[in-house]
Amino acid sequence: MEVFLSLIERKRDGGVLSDAEWKRFVGAVVAGQLETYQITAFLMAILFRGLDVSERRSLTLAMRDSGEMLEFACDPGRPVVDKHSTGGVGDKVSLPLAPLLAALGFRVPMISGRGLGITGGTLDKLSAIPGFTTALPRPRILELVETLGVAMAGQTERMVPADRILYALRDASGSVPSLDLITASILSKKLAEGLDALVLDVKFGSAAFMPTQARGRDLARALVSIATECGVRTRAVLTDMNTPLGLTAGNWLEVKESEACLRGGGPADLRELVIDLAAHVLVQTAREASLERARHTATTCLDGGAAHGKWRELISAQGGRLDDFERLLAADSLAPVVLEVRSDRSGFVTRCDARVVGEVVRDLGGGRHTRDSVVDVRVGIDRLAKPGTRVRAGDLLGRIHAESTDAAEEAARRFREAIDVGDSQPDPGPLIHDVMLAGD
Amino acid sequence: MEVFLSLIERKRDGGVLSDAEWKRFVGAVVAGQLETYQITAFLMAILFRGLDVSERRSLTLAMRDSGEMLEFACDPGRPVVDKHSTGGVGDKVSLPLAPLLAALGFRVPMISGRGLGITGGTLDKLSAIPGFTTALPRPRILELVETLGVAMAGQTERMVPADRILYALRDASGSVPSLDLITASILSKKLAEGLDALVLDVKFGSAAFMPTQARGRDLARALVSIATECGVRTRAVLTDMNTPLGLTAGNWLEVKESEACLRGGGPADLRELVIDLAAHVLVQTAREASLERARHTATTCLDGGAAHGKWRELISAQGGRLDDFERLLAADSLAPVVLEVRSDRSGFVTRCDARVVGEVVRDLGGGRHTRDSVVDVRVGIDRLAKPGTRVRAGDLLGRIHAESTDAAEEAARRFREAIDVGDSQPDPGPLIHDVMLAGD
Secondary structure (H helix, E strand, O other), X not given: OOOHHHHHHHHHOOOOOOHHHHHHHHHHHHOOOOOHHHHHHHHHHHHHHOOOHHHHHHHHHHHHOOOOOOOOOOOOOOOEEEEEEOOOXXXXXXXXXXXXXXXXXXXXXXXXXXXXXXXXXXXXXXXXXXXXXXXXXXXXXXXXXXXXXXXXXXXXXXXXXHHHHHHHHHHHHOOOOOHHHHHHHHHHHHHOOOOOEEEEEEEEOOOOOEOOHHHHHHHHHHHHHHHHHOOOEXXXXXXXXXXXXXXXXXXXXXXXXXXXXXXXXXOHHHHHHHHHHHHHHHHHOOOOOOHHHHHHHHHHHXXXXXXXXXXXXXXHHOOOOXXXXXXXXXXXXXXXXXXXXXXXXXXXXXXXXXXXXXXXXXXXXXXXXXXXXXXXXXXXXXXOOOOOOEEOOOOEEEEEEEOXXXXXXXXXXXXXXXXXXXXXXXXXXOOEEEEEOOOO | OOOHHHHHHHHHOOOOOOHHHHHHHHHHXXXXXXXXXXXXXXXXXXXXXXXXXXXXXXXXXXXXXXXXXXXXXXXXXXXXXXXXXXXXXXXXXXXXXXXXXXXXXXXEEEEEOOOEOOEOOHHHHHOOOOOOOOOOOHHHHHHHHHHXXXXXXXXXXXXXXXXXXXXXXXXXXXXXXXXXXXXXXXXXXXXXXXXXXXXXXXXXXXXXXXXXXXXXXXXXXXXXXXXXXXXXXXXXXXXXXXXXXXXXXXXXXXXXXXXXXXXXXXXXXXXXXXXXXXXXXXXXXXXXXXXXXXXXXXXXXXXXXXXHHHHHHHHHHOOOOHHHHHHHHHOOOOOOEEEEEEOOOOEEEEEEOHHHHHHHHHHHHHOOOOOOOXXXXXXXXXXXXXXXXXXXXXXXXXXXXXXXXXXXXHHHHHHHOOEEEEOOOOOOOOOEEEEEOXXX
């Protein structure tokens, strides 16, 4: 790409690249025709200069088209839908939501990632289910989605190769925080699933990619507007990630909590978010006229056992051994050591810091420091005391599941810093702060 | 350099790096310890965020110290001085100035570069002198400067390696126009010469690196302030480069014009600038109390033949064959074809565009399109009609020296576009627009 330097210079000077130029750029990236030291300078120039709406759309679509896409038969009665979360601690929403959407009659090609740092990954959680495999070839993903209504898999090697290359370069050279590049990265992967509708869970707070609500809102707006520009009906909910979602963090413990949710139980915040996201998909696809009716439909489906049934079918279809799974569910813990952390005073929990909880779980072995880290799915924290909870001295604040006593004690020491207990009952505030529709 | 990513991120976010961090960065660049794709992203972040004064100083000094420096015996009576020009068309000032400064009793280790694009290079001009070599090893440079007072050479392989590496990466990835990086690049090379005083010729205009006087002024200020911070007495003159300097452009033709200057003749603008730059060095080093007296001293030295004598000694010392050189000087042209371009109307020359002249000379073979181009020293343009000159129909506007008739005719066609002839006599304006001292 002889002219790439002139594109770098144009973007550096605040210019706008054409659709054809973005296509050529992405094509040359994937073909290995560009020097990486030119690509990273270009990405940094993008971070500073930004992209206009037409460029965001062009880049996103060029990245989406850089590899193999999922393509589904046209079937207006069974829209192809998915959810994407920007990541958080205790965020196991995908596990109950995917089978719930399938039980509601949608086709759900849920392509997920692994966790990194304090952010958990759906693939890691699913790997805690005995026998379950997420390494599905493309034909098998298509088959499962058409027949069962749902597949939960990792990205295939041939999907969106441009994002893999560009993300690795951004990660190594400091251009990760570009809103334009984040948007293109997230959406190119989701749009490659061949979706009719997409719902986004954009998180803000101590353990989120976006620390403040304002920045979360910016990201949500950008994602909704570009996805809509790209022809997919999209909306976003803006949710609080200062506190972990649910009462557990750690791969197996989160599977267990998801199971409870799918049986109509589990913590209220998780249930609320799962039902709300499903309801938004129902409204987006015009299956329901109002959010209220849609919530009712989703709740009925969840509580009636249809979602749980779909979940069990999905586990079997993806190699999971249901009887082994049931046996593990019956155990109190899979970890060698369980340490209870108790309050030394009475009062109300005023803070349960998702970032600290995430760091503790990661350092117990439940998350990755680097891409090559091996995850221990057994470890984590459960029975979390969340803001607003009344505790007496000696009451449980949480339980550490660890590989050893030393690890558990170190984790407990740090976990205490995550929880504050005060005298007056706080208002924990809503979980869902806003809903962003196209045109907002 | 495990932490380089954190430095990129800090600069990206507008932070300031410490002196130790700049040293480590430059050290790691030269040791090949950094990925080039990280370096280019960092350079682009510098372009957008800029460096503060302390960072500019730290980077410049770290680059200066990245390789071998020239070191001279302490001899307060013979200060070590040099001139740097930001480059232009017809800029042969170094050729008369270096021997003039040596004749005035200074030590002048003049390390120069090759030309690129429309900008001529001192090394290319010198290569037109039969036998003259600029590839001198460091000990020979030191010896010539101590004994003769002057050496004119290319950078040795071991001098300022950080600049070579960083410049090549900037050139390929779009971060050339960073004022901070330009400053560090220029000054690290000059400061590696072990100078007591430095005078800078910062050009602005159509053929200059900085197109406007305002941007030329910014660069001049930055260079003077950082060089002064680095402990070298420095001043800059701001000169016009909308019109070529002197009446010739092209390597051999410029040598010939320099020879005329050294004999006390040559065009007025060249002579004015050579004398002025020498005068500034005399004042800077406290050899003269006023610029007026210094101009007088420099003029006397030039017209008395001392500078020309030094020039001849220099040519001999660097392998040049004086009798061959004299023979060439006696010839009207070294090029196979000389084509006269004449005015088709009467009036006054109102414009002689340095950029067009530079492009024509480059395309005649006198300049480089890429670093690997081979230069034909014989070609160029002389007897240029400059703004303010009265011409009648049929008078000469310039002569094209070319390799072939076709090349000459193509050059003549384009050269006509460089010259405008109008009815009223224009005010060509001053050559030297301003002088920048430390603290300005």
